[in-house]
Amino acid sequence: MAEILKGKPVAAFLDEQTAEEVAKLKEKGIDTTLAILRVGERSDDVSYEKGAMKKCRNVGITVRNTILPEDVSYDEFYRTLDELNNDPQVHGILMFRPLPKYLDNEKARNFISPGKDVDGCTDGSLTGVFIDKKIGFAPCTAEAVMETLKFYNIELKGRNVVVLGRSLVVGKPLAMLLMKRNATVTVCHTKTIDVASITKNADIVVCCTGQMESVTSEYVSNGQTIVDVGISYNETKQKLCGDVLFEEVEPIADKITPVPGGIGSVTTSVLVRHVVRAASNQMK
């Protein structure tokens, strides 16, 4: 039986710190504010927005919702984004993506000023992670993995960590963050030959491929920590599942993050912490 590394206590721990920092800024007259920019009414966005708003409320962060119609003009969209960038009362911007194509996702992503990029989506933020400089913020999910490992005192120095997936949103930045913490990191991907032989020899395996339940018992061995970043809806089982086939892997692993209730529940805590940090940086 593996130890289940739940996200909830990690989130609670982070939120407590964030709430304190927000309160301190409030004493200085600063109302820490997150602007959420949403185009249209996609249900995924709306549901994430609800979660983020609840989290903000809990830690004392003000949310300013900007909802633009699905057919907002290009000019209007960028004018809005520009206003949020330049508004000193807005400390962080969460923009839902993908946007409708005519709004140019690449342009929009990099239009957010790095200091307000609390979601860690701009090239500036990614550069900060790569070159280890204080530019922007790390992508929230990658940082949520790091915070979870830290909370559960999982040693990284000198440990062999395998990251499954090389996306710019999770895999690559996570590899950099792990390396910074002195882990020996291997990144596997779709072209890797015999992934199982690599993962079986790791101390820690982080799964972020988005391939539902693809990490089976063949991929793991005793004593390992398994971190599952994936989240997909399994139609057959009628429930949310991760990249890991939990019922097979859990009995073998030493520690494992569940889905749901694992990394996903830490992500918004990282987001709101970024907001208060952004507010604090903008004071300087």
Next chain:
Amino acid sequence: MAEILKGKPVAAFLDEQTAEEVAKLKEKGIDTTLAILRVGERSDDVSYEKGAMKKCRNVGITVRNTILPEDVSYDEFYRTLDELNNDPQVHGILMFRPLPKYLDNEKARNFISPGKDVDGCTDGSLTGVFIDKKIGFAPCTAEAVMETLKFYNIELKGRNVVVLGRSLVVGKPLAMLLMKRNATVTVCHTKTIDVASITKNADIVVCCTGQMESVTSEYVSNGQTIVDVGISYNETKQKLCGDVLFEEVEPIADKITPVPGGIGSVTTSVLVRHVVRAASNQMK
């Protein structure tokens, strides 16, 4: 006996292409130009400069040498760099570093406009490598490794490649370039436990730690390709040596790059190719 992967034919192959590109630009009235900016008379810089100038001459690139006195003022230094950035007749800038401390190495490094950063030293260039976007140029040494592997038809897709060293100049960007070519990459460093057990199982090992002759027979196994990026002067042997103890490793490996005459001799070829590419990009 390993096949010796010499740098000279790789350099010749690249230079031939570069010379053709330079000639084509000349037909269009463009005199491809590299500006070399040197502060003081450090012997390493002067000797690298000579090599770069010779290489430029061979491929038809004009060199503009700007040599500033060791006690150049801060303002004068940045005015000079700014002029090179803004001069449309200058296509690439090679600036020797480290500069005297009062000139602020970090500022100077990022002061070069990414489009002219043929040495791949700015954050912009590093970002380009990390997020795989056409910003600036990859660091020359990392790219020299890639070109050498390509020239000798060494398959990367699905191969396990271990990079020894996690510097921003070679290790990290090289890991990204290898990943882009679909290699499965592991980065080892000073905190890695039992490096030999990791390198022994790789298909390709790239050594870029700067630790002279530290990669001994214990680290390698038959059938491997060993790439040696290091270059140090061995006082005892009175000759240049790499990170690899050549006489021990060569009999075991399948292929190996020598030092000197390996990766180092490809680097300036990559640099001058960047110059002509920069000139070509600046036409657009």
